[in-house]
Amino acid sequence: EYKSLTKGFSYLFTSLFDKVEKLAKHKKIKFHYHPDTRLRSIIEHKNVIHYTTATRKNPDKKEDERTTHAAFLAMPRSAIELVAQATRYDDKSGNDVLNHEKVQLYLESVLIEPSYKIGMFFHEEWWKESGGAKYPAKLTSYFLTDHSADSLEGKGFTKNQIKELKADKNIIETSYDNEADFIDAVQSCLSTSLSYDQKNTISAAAELDTIGPSATDMPIRQVVYFGDNALKKSKKPVYGILASYDDIYYTTFWKSLELGTKGTRKIPESRDTQPLEGPRKATDVMVKMLRKQLAVLHYGPQADYTLVPEPLETRYMDWSLPPFNAGYHAYKSHYNMGDVQQMIRKPSQLVKGVDANIFIVGETYSNDQAWVEGAFCTSESVLNDFFGIKPIISEKHYPFICPK
Known part of the structure; x- marks a missing residue:
């Protein structure tokens, strides 16, 4: 079953943004948003992250320079490479994590797919x-969900019948290519023959035509x-x-x-x-x-x-145009996918003797490339593994990223 947001998919992110703003205000955290601004370069020096920014109007020229204790690069490979390019020619002393040979090797582990x-x-x-x-x-197919089953109440189906349907794995969230097979499965579940009106009602509730x-x-x-x-x-x-x-x-x-x-x-x-x-x-x-x-x-x-x-x-x-240069990504051959996912989240893990709080999240190096879930999962894994935040759900049946 596919569901969509009536205000468009981008509404998911505007809603999250609004939540962050409200939580920051509630917890008295200073929250600054800088639209039309991009990360230009980034290095670590004495446990402090130094970074420069550029504007959309002049994306190549340094506009500002700031410091932070932790930086999260929520961006795909191509955008990260632009940051690495500018950092490469920065005269400021420190650890240039993104341009370390092994980090570059891991960054190149994915294909950029237009x-x-x-x-x-x-x-x-x-x-x-x-x-x-x-x-x-x-x-056309027939696919009954818990929600559509609940809608049958008062329309010729009893509460007990609805309960039986929702408990049957051969009915709920099982797709049927034709109405006859779907009705047969329903009648088998309820151990009774449906009336003409009941057949029409449950078929209408389960029918998908998109x-x-x-x-x-x-x-x-x-x-x-x-x-x-x-x-x-x-x-x-x-x-x-x-x-x-x-x-x-x-x-x-x-x-x-x-x-x-x-x-x-x-x-x-x-x-x-x-x-x-x-x-x-x-x-x-x-x-x-x-x-x-x-x-x-x-x-x-x-x-x-x-x-x-x-x-x-x-x-x-x-989607092959800047600043992402890709609609999605896919892992190349000859890479250990689990190792890449584990290590690229905090690339300084690949640099001997360096511990820099620069993190990479997004679908690019995730277990769900091309899906928003990949971005959420890598973000959650960083919070869990590097900041000690309790996982939002158990990873037993849904690991956020691949093991090594």
Whole structure:
């Protein structure tokens, strides 16, 4: 089962930020936030972390210099390498942890994987059989959760029946590809035949008709279907799809269509910080190419692009651009993944005779690369192992990082 945040995924982080602000105020901790500022260089000297910052306007030039007792680099490999580059040419004496040969070796243990995503919105679900698609997206399945089981109360199901359903592992959070198999499983669990109304009620509660995905060898690669995204459900529906979920090989295909047929590039890619600015509007030629490939996917090889209606809106995001230069990461061969995860969290562990409170957290060197869970888990492990903070949950069945 997939769930989404009605205000967008970024709301998770704005909510966390608000929590931190409130807790800091409650505990009388000084909390300073410096937007449009980046870490430029960092060294350790006599148990103090010395670092410089730069502004978004002048990202290469030193703007300020400060000290701290501990620094957490919540950033991916490419961003860390930029910090290491500036530190390499800093004249200040101290331990340049990031540029130590073994630390560099461990930093290079992951592949930087570009990622490109394109979202489209329509008033109709044309990709379904009911919408006229010759090869409709395979979306419908039946998946009953505790929440959807609770919704059955007062709708022809008793409390005891709901309790039985929730206790049956063959029912709760088990996916069924068709309604008949799902109903058979429910009837077997309850040891009774369901009435016509009961069948309709529980099927409606369990039916899923979003996500997919559809996969292809065309540059769109994967298509994911998100259902009605209209902010006001009383108005006309707005169906959203991730029209292209692409990485590595085909990201450059879409990049060549970003400027249209007559546009010229005006910003060097090394200064194009789209990931910080948000999705951009797709050009007409990009939209037409998307419609053509989607038409082939759902209507057949010779399908005309006009079979896919003109979208209400199309936006793209190129995660291969600065400051992250990657959508996600993957471990290279010939590295001990567990050792990397354990040691890179506090890179001075790799430098003999040095103990610097510089920490690296994020999905890049985690056990859940490409997932937000990876960032949370590495952060939690640092707090647990280096600051003595009690783990938020038991690691018995869900270890935060790999053992050595």
